[in-house]
Amino acid sequence: MPKINLYGSRISPFVEKVARALALKKLEFRQVDLKSPGDLKRWNRVTGKMPVLEVDGEKVYDSTFILRRLDEIQPDPPLFSDDPSAAAAQRMLEDWSDESLYWYVMALRWSPKNEAATIRQILPTVPALLRPLVGLIVSRQIGSMPRVQGLGRLPEDVLVREAGLRLDDLIGQLGQRPFFFADRVSAADLAVYGELRTALSGPTPEFDALISERPVLADHMKRVEDCTG
Numbered sequence: 001m002p003k004i005n006l007y008g009s010r011i012s013p014f015v016e017k018v019a020r021a022l023a024l025k026k027l028e029f030r031q032v033d034l035k036s037p038g039d040l041k042r043w044n045r046v047t048g049k050m051p052v053l054e055v056d057g058e059k060v061y062d063s064t065f066i067l068r069r070l071d072e073i074q075p076d077p078p079l080f081s082d083d084p085s086a087a088a089a090q091r092m093l094e095d096w097s098d099e100s101l102y103w104y105v106m107a108l109r110w111s112p113k114n115e116a117a118t119i120r121q122i123l124p125t126v127p128a129l130l131r132p133l134v135g136l137i138v139s140r141q142i143g144s145m146p147r148v149q150g151l152g153r154l155p156e157d158v159l160v161r162e163a164g165l166r167l168d169d170l171i172g173q174l175g176q177r178p179f180f181f182a183d184r185v186s187a188a189d190l191a192v193y194g195e196l197r198t199a200l201s202g203p204t205p206e207f208d209a210l211i212s213e214r215p216v217l218a219d220h221m222k223r224v225e226d227c228t229g
């Protein structure tokens with residue numbers, strides 16, 4: 001059994017995605033939580049982002065690269081379909097979830113109405129002495145990202161409406177299948193699950209409402225949980 005450390009907080013959808021992939025493959029791991037912003041650069045000198053996975057001393061960054069590495073370490077069960085066209089669709093959905101859906105979640109987490117709740121959620125993982133400073137740094141560095149990306153500039157009602165339409169598209173892509181493009185869970189399901197879990201983690205009541213209006217998504221999340229412990 002390889003010795004595996006997962007660096008990062010599970011508030012991050014990407015860390016959650018990796019933790020669920022490890023559980024699916026029944027790989028034991030130690031979770032190392034974020035304690036200060038400096039941890040990110042220490043763990044990952046390339047992008048300074050979490051998650052980072054350490055496997056027998058070898059570090060891999062980026063949830064997508066990590067999942068590919070996990071398929072090499074433990075091929076069973078695979079994280080993509082055996083059917084090449086379904087696997088391509090799963091890779092594209094994984095990428096869309098990481099690179100687009102993520103920003104809807106971020107934009108609502110850092111909206112003027114939700115920013116204080118988001119900071120309160122993040123700070124408990126930081127030592128008390130560092131909290132005032134970290135609050136300021138986090139809101140300047142992370143909170144400004146959705147505005148730079150663009151979605152964070154939309155009026156809140158437009159953002160919520162569009163987020164709902166994206167969730168409807170996910171339901172359309174799921175169709176009658178239990179998982180995206182297949183009958184067994186893939187990296188696409190884990191990526192979407194990570195985003196929806198962060199969206200439901202407290203600071204964004206708008207997502208609570210959007211997802212409770214769409215029970216198909218809650219059912220999908222439950223299926224992912226059932227196979228990832």
Ligand SMILES: N[C@@H](CCC(=O)N[C@@H](CS)C(=O)NCC(=O)O)C(=O)O
Pocket residue numbers: 012013014040048049050051061062063064098142
């Ligand atoms: N594409 C990356 C995204 C990772 C990412 O954006 N992580 C965020 C947390 S949700 C982070 O570390 N942000 C800190 C920063 O950007 O400084 C992945 O899939 O791992």
